[in-house]
Amino acid sequence: MTGNEYQRLALTTLNPALSGRDILINGVMGLCGEAGEAIDLVKKHLAQGHELDCEKLAKELGDVAWYLAETAHAIGYDLDTVLQMNLDKLKARYPDGFAAERSKHRPSE
Numbered sequence: 547m548t549g550n551e552y553q554r555l556a557l558t559t560l561n562p563a564l565s566g567r568d569i570l571i572n573g574v575m576g577l578c579g580e581a582g583e584a585i586d587l588v589k590k591h592l593a594q595g596h597e598l599d600c601e602k603l604a605k606e607l608g609d610v611a612w613y614l615a616e617t618a619h620a621i622g623y624d625l626d627t628v629l630q631m632n633l634d635k636l637k638a639r640y641p642d643g644f645a646a647e648r649s650k651h652r653p654s655e
């Protein structure tokens with residue numbers, strides 16, 4: 547499955563009553579909310595003695611992906627483009643793979 551295929555399928559579950567503005571707001575709020583759910587699972591594991599439920603964490607990552615697809619759609623981007631833009635940025639930042647020195651001294655964006 548490509549990012550665009552995922553985005554197309556995910557958006558079939560988008561509320562059709564939402565305006566473009568509402569889709570953008572729902573998307574970015576959803577990204578934060580689902581990232582928070584992922585963080586909470588790891589927090590409980592690290593600080594409260596819970597077993598790390600990797601399946602549940604994976605499902606939260608999927609929820610993040612849904613809101614990523616929605617937010618990209620809201621700004622007129624397909625998911626493959628967003629993913630490629632990120633890889634291009636990382637390749638420029640770390641042309642030979644991660645390097646701590648390049649991380650410490652990278653130009654601001």
Ligand SMILES: [Mg+2]
Nearest residue numbers: 580583606609
């Ligand atoms: Mg969730």
